[in-house]
Amino acid sequence: MIVVTGGTGFIGSNLVAGLEDRGETDLVVCDRRPQAEKCRNISKRELTALVLPEQLPEFLERNSAKIRAIFHMGAISSTTETDTDLIVETNVHLSADLWRWCARSGVPFIYASSAATYGDGSMGFDDDGSVEGLSRLRPMNPYGWSKQLFDRMVARWVDEGAPTPPQWVGLKFFNVYGPNEYHKGHMQSLVSKTFSVAAAGDPVTLFRSHDPGYPDGGQMRDFVYVEDCVAVMLWLLDHPDTSGLFNLGTGQARTFLDLIGSMFAALEMEPSLDWIDTPAEIRDRYQYFTQAEMGRLRAAGYEAPFLGVEEGVAEYVTRYLATEDPYR
Numbered sequence: 001m002i003v004v005t006g007g008t009g010f011i012g013s014n015l016v017a018g019l020e021d022r023g024e025t026d027l028v029v030c031d032r033r034p035q036a037e038k039c040r041n042i043s044k045r046e047l048t049a050l051v052l053p054e055q056l057p058e059f060l061e062r063n064s065a066k067i068r069a070i071f072h073m074g075a076i077s078s079t080t081e082t083d084t085d086l087i088v089e090t091n092v093h094l095s096a097d098l099w100r101w102c103a104r105s106g107v108p109f110i111y112a113s114s115a116a117t118y119g120d121g122s123m124g125f126d127d128d129g130s131v132e133g134l135s136r137l138r139p140m141n142p143y144g145w146s147k148q149l150f151d152r153m154v155a156r157w158v159d160e161g162a163p164t165p166p167q168w169v170g171l172k173f174f175n176v177y178g179p180n181e182y183h184k185g186h187m188q189s190l191v192s193k194t195f196s197v198a199a200a201g202d203p204v205t206l207f208r209s210h211d212p213g214y215p216d217g218g219q220m221r222d223f224v225y226v227e228d229c230v231a232v233m234l235w236l237l238d239h240p241d242t243s244g245l246f247n248l249g250t251g252q253a254r255t256f257l258d259l260i261g262s263m264f265a266a267l268e269m270e271p272s273l274d275w276i277d278t279p280a281e282i283r284d285r286y287q288y289f290t291q292a293e294m295g296r297l298r299a300a301g302y303e304a305p306f307l308g309v310e311e312g313v314a315e316y317v318t319r320y321l322a323t324e325d326p327y328r
Helices: 010-021 036-042 053-062 084-105 131-135 142-160 182-187 190-199 226-238 256-266 295-299 309-321
Strands: 002-005 027-030 049-051 069-072 109-114 168-173 175-177 204-207 223-225 244-248 273-276
Touching (some): 002 010, 010 027, 010 226, 036 182, 053 084, 084 109, 131 142, 142 168, 168 226, 190 204, 190 256
Parallel strands (some): 002 027, 027 049, 109 168, 168 244
16 A cells, blocks of 8 residues: 555646556545545546545554555645645644654655755755755745755754654655646646647747846746656655655756747747746745756666656647646
């Protein structure tokens, strides 16, 4: 039995699909009862159970002998959420409870951290997972702060020799895009948000640059296709001796023009763009560059290549967005 928290969400539902595709048949999703759109994220899956978060402790105890691993993808992931009590309860306390249960029960624990822990990137996009290395980072929003807090708790527990799961992994996801992100509102990838506009023949609107070092559309992100993220998580499941805190991006920053140009290319259309100012309320916190340092994951033995935006966006468009059923 494999448990995936947040399994009706974007990355979680893709992970459940990836586990099922490779023959896993005893899959449990822990999540709030999803609304209609998130239901479609898992409508094609054969699940053993769908467990509410408040039911999870009892479920784990009742099934402790069966559970092979917990993938903790559940979180309050909006970078604009301001209810810190809700964020801490979900992103920190639940994570700590699951860590302790896995340590006590001898179950591997793979959890979602975030590149949001790096803040504005002024300290780089890498850390060694140590207490000292993590303490220098300055997240820019409550979501990033909550992920940073739990990463630092883990680092302290490991440093102090406290009980740990037999395998533990934190994954700092960068800018993930792909199927099943449609419920995320303004947190969707730019491809998902603008596809219908582009397909209708209308211009796609992008933010102007307010940094003289970057042209309009030259703002850069490490865009990673969700299928590559799933491949990494499945590899980790197959390599139980691998533990640590790892970045999960491609290692190559690309521009928004590259991303949107790839979408238009997949539609066999010439790019059509409009520009607006970056909203004043986020302008001072807007990131112009992110790029995952992937050396530690490569050193751990992960050798598979990552799709560039041309290949990843083309698959996303042709296999999902441009079809009658865009859900995985």
